[in-house]
Amino acid sequence: MGNPLVSVVIPAYNRPDTLKIAIDSVLEQTYPNIEIIICDDSTDDRVQEMLDPYLDPNPKIKYHRNERNLFLENWHKCYDLASGEYINYLMDDDVFHKEKIAKMLYFFNDFDNITLVTSYRQTINETGDFLPPLRATSRLYEETRILEGKLLGNLALTRCLNVIGEPTTVLFRKKDLTEPFGFYKGKQYSLINDFAAWLSLLCKGKAVYISEALSYFRLHPNQNNNKMGFAAFSQWLEIIIASREDGFLDNKELFKTALLSYRERVNHYDQFAEDIKRIDKLLITLD
Structure with a gap:
């Protein structure tokens, strides 16, 4: 079946240090056919300056600096610029396991009607040290499972928790997301945009939950979730x-x-x- 192109899309914003770690984790993937789309919504030049040494030797990295702040539209811009058959968002403060893409693509290649692959995600702190799981990030199953998408959706809905994962966690096929990322039933969800996208995918087929940690979710004081708070x-x-x-x-x-x-x-x-x-x-x- 070859190696279909996977687009790792990164909406960047004022975090050059963690973005560098995130990019390196993509460049270290064992899966060979990946492009990296970075759309920079930053208010200063630090991200662009950090990226300059990366761009010439790494043609798979495609960088776009926004002329004005796009906010949620930056997520859509990343998606629209992606050429891959598969999409994986990567937050600019998170990290991939080096085998994330390869291990997730296996399920799309070898099983029918898979529309979403996720995994356990390991929480880390500012310096990359492991942290105990949060309520939402606790391991769902001790073994890898293929399950009906609606069952996984119901598990999250009945708990009011995004147990499926942040944008970094999930790999999906681009053609399966028929609304823009963050839309559900025609409505843009700004604060739970990832979960809205997951529901759009889960209603169409089966999901895979991999019990191994294939991504690392960074917790830190300047996190967007902290700023949004209970809203x-x-x-x-x-x-x-x-x-x-x-x-x-x-x-x-x-x-x-x-x-x-x-x-x-x-x-x-x-x-x-x-x-x-x-x-x-x-x-x-x-x-």
């Missing part, structure tokens, strides 16, 4: 409800579990009072 959770209720159109949460008990999970997480926060009222009305219709 990121506000989009979960919308996606829980929308997901039923694609057959997720397809019985009352699953839907009720997801609603109650969300309610429990936001119950003590005044800013979610309207969400709680909405959930209570939905729960009445389910009883």
